[in-house]
Amino acid sequence: MIPVQDFLVLGALLFALGVAGFIYRRNALIVLMSVELMLNAANLTLLAFARARQDVRFHVFAFMVIAIAAAEAAVGLAIVVGIFRNRHSVNLDELTLMKH
């Protein structure tokens, strides 16, 4: 039997990879994908605790997280398309309009 700690460690590693991609990439699309990775790590942790506590309410919460992730992806990708249409670039280091 796989202990529940293994799932938690896997979730932590996945979250760390998402954070690394979020910080170190400049392409806005890859940054959005890293956010999806972090949301999936949170979901994995929720489901691991659901299995440990044998409580199905955690599954409902993970369901909500998936719905929020879908909404976030739709709005985020629309914003990326809008930025690309106006500035012909999705490089985050070049988006300094609100910096001054």
Added chain:
Amino acid sequence: MSADRIIFWAFAIIFVLGGSLFTITRRNAVSAVMSLVATFFALAVVYVCLSAHFLAALQVLVYAGAIMTLFVFVVMVLNRDEMDPWARRGLLSRVLGIGLSSGGLVGLSFYLLDWKPEVTLGDLPGEWGGVASVGEVLFSDYLFPFEAISLLLLIAVIAAVVVARTPRQMQQLGLEESPPTAAEPSDAGSHP
């Protein structure tokens, strides 16, 4: 370490962690999306290991199906390889960031591997985590959050359409009065 743990970690390292590592390191956005799809499928398998069958099906349908299709379409619209994909940062902040995050991660992992939870992974009824058991809770105790989340998704879809529109398309829909000449971006040539 038992055999099923070895199989689990081999699968997790190769597919989940390897797929996500590919996602954040590929220069080509199509490769990144495809490895993200592989990661989501592997995560669905991990969910089945946690006997969350309904969430595993949702993972494949919503993430690997819907969200990834959205990403693929956006990549198709604006696909161009980057010359220098990594963010500009100083050596000090880079060393500090990597050191702090990996140090915290290793500490957390050691703590978790030593942690002895009070709960035990006993036998579950066969239908636990399936559509029936999740749906029973979802549509009784959590009916209002479920309806609220459907409203949120509707608002998100409308917002996505409004944000990603062109002024010409909005005028065709009768939602905007500005002439079509305003569709040309004024600062198209001024970006660095």
